[in-house]
Amino acid sequence: MRPAPAVVYYGDDFTGATDTLGTAARAGLRALLFLKTPDEARLARAGALDVLGIAGAARAMTPEEMQAELRPVEALFRSLGARVLHYKTCSTFDSAPHIGSIGAAVRLLRAAVEQPWTAIVGGQPNLGRYCLFGNLFAAAGNGGEVFRIDRHPTMSRHPVTPMDEADLRMHLAKQGLADVRCMPFTAASRGSDALDTALRQALHSPPADAVLFDVVDASQLGAIGDVLWARAQESTLLAVGPSSVVDALSTAMPPSREELQRRRNGARVAQMSLTPASGPVLVLAGSLSPVSARQVAAAVSFDTVWLDAPRLAQRDDATLTGHADAIAGSLARGRNVLACTRTPGTMPSGGGLDAQALARAGGDLLAKVLAATPLRRIGIAGGDTSSHAVQALDAWGLSYIADMGAGASLCRVHSDDAKLDGMEIMLKGGQMGTDDVLERLVHGGIA
Template structure:
């Protein structure tokens, strides 16, 4: 185990979001490592001294019982290494439901690993176009897109698994079983930064003194409408964490807020993304219209459409798809395989795919990587779009950790893979969710933009 307690620990409820937090911390100069599960003593030793320890998981796609089984050992691990702040990292759109990705269930499972009754929940991440005002969440539709209230967002209000039908995050989380949710709204932050630095602590003190005494923890939703508010929010979190170790919930803005209030951090700009020395392989398993537009714009790639249903059920088709991908790579082409239509339309081949498609996709990605090693032309950089596919792919590639390499675009990180397999150690890996990135994302992955 680490010889000194890290300043920050986090669990990402999907792999793509977990790498975003990794980037935020690494760019602040913190020695950070994202592990692919609760790390062994040997993996911790290999990582060296760390200021921030992360675990990438898949709780966002799990039912409550599975979430508790997943998060219980995570909580025990973080209780042992004792980070000052423990962050349960959720998607910036808060898409979750009582039956899947239940955030209340996660809080209930992880809270025994800390000592502070207060559980701050940060709504919004302005750097990604996510804003929370008076507890209501708003989100941009793509990078630089129009901003919608989350229950009217063109994608999130009709998400196939966790549609967002309520914009007030207090009500959204109460539907998942989170009781006694209080709120601190953004006008208090303006007082905190202008003429009354005690405004937020005073308001929090009043909430804590009047909160229900019979609840094991006191959740409080905090607005976030502007990056200017990060310092005030971070100062409040850090002050409370000095009294007792703290569990905080929210997107990567939790880490951003804390970094904004730490005076000793050394901010570092993201290193330039160099052109890949070998052909790039990308897999788009997301059905998001944003990902579809990115596939359509990826003109530097040989694009290969993949039938998701046949991939799941037809071994001969899967082998033929692998051969086609490898042939393109071995001929020196960048290759982008995708299971959704490139024009963003619906199609029988892409709609209604079962939960088995993501692991089938991930297994094919791993086979392509191994086939290129066997051919003597190992891949150096790969990109995966789709949260479930990303999670399964990292597991199929048998990686034990990821460290920060650079940022492809806001919210999308290029990581360095760590593996006991020398052929995969050092692989550059981009993982991205369906809502992340501009239209030129896959072009940027080449290092050519």
């Protein structure tokens, strides 16, 4: 009988889902990310797992669309016997009542677990995300200045879900989570026992919808993990938040026999050095963020193709075919290609383009290029672009290869199509990655 995973997580976009995959793998946990809810045959093929992930696109869905998306996740969690169901959100919590509603996800998934309350972890320090007394702060780019999220130069102006409220309790109340109580970072800083006492007080009558755990420093994650894992042993738990949820739990979860053996031998999970690409690299940059713009500007090893975003968003077949042929031709000549949807000088809003239509067109473009010119390594920038692009591929799973830094991982594609199986793919959100991340995708190196 296959042992149950400890954690099942659903990533509300593909880039975030790979960040959690990398977090679990670097903690020594056996982890695999499925690109849709797996059936029994896929589960058997995956073998024993500590962390089972499902990559999705709920961040770009209406509450009605989320119902169809998340019902299979709920059913899978029940059937596997896992202890924690993690709804993985973006570390900036950007969402709204009408699109990507975290509140709607909680209402849909709460029936799958036994605990009547939901744990929300509010920060991810390794990405420059901090939660203090319920208020979210985020750095502008890797190592950049930290802003309150409602004053963040990018997230406060997000084209789909702008963050206009820093207090996550009020932000989530707009999405139907009326009673979210805060566990201040001062409690976690005093250790697991102090945090557990504070949690018991917070959960005292009347019952809470959810409890938000502040995170200011990575050292607090150990106490949070201890408390949440202990609760999950009593009865199954729904946890919401970025990859710091798995980061916290990994400190308390019992290690696998393989990990125990590594520890006995004095080994640690290696920080793998990324090898140079073995052939031409394609990067599809659909992100409109200033961080991605800096990465594009630093990508000197690529031929840059400026895509006709308005026509692609209108699903113009001639434009799609023309771009695909040009990109495939350059790749066939051994050139690295960077295909960008935002030309220099355009506004971050994208000029009123339908962002979802453009992301779907990006997926169609990638599939068309790979059908003409199979590649061994590709990269995709932008959360929605990544989700739609990977969904356009004939692939069923991803496993971790190496850390690309600041929330980006290089992964191995698992597919029944021999042309795709084993291809390496980097998915990164618009705010993620160092300025040289695209160059390292070509030339390798340690993040």
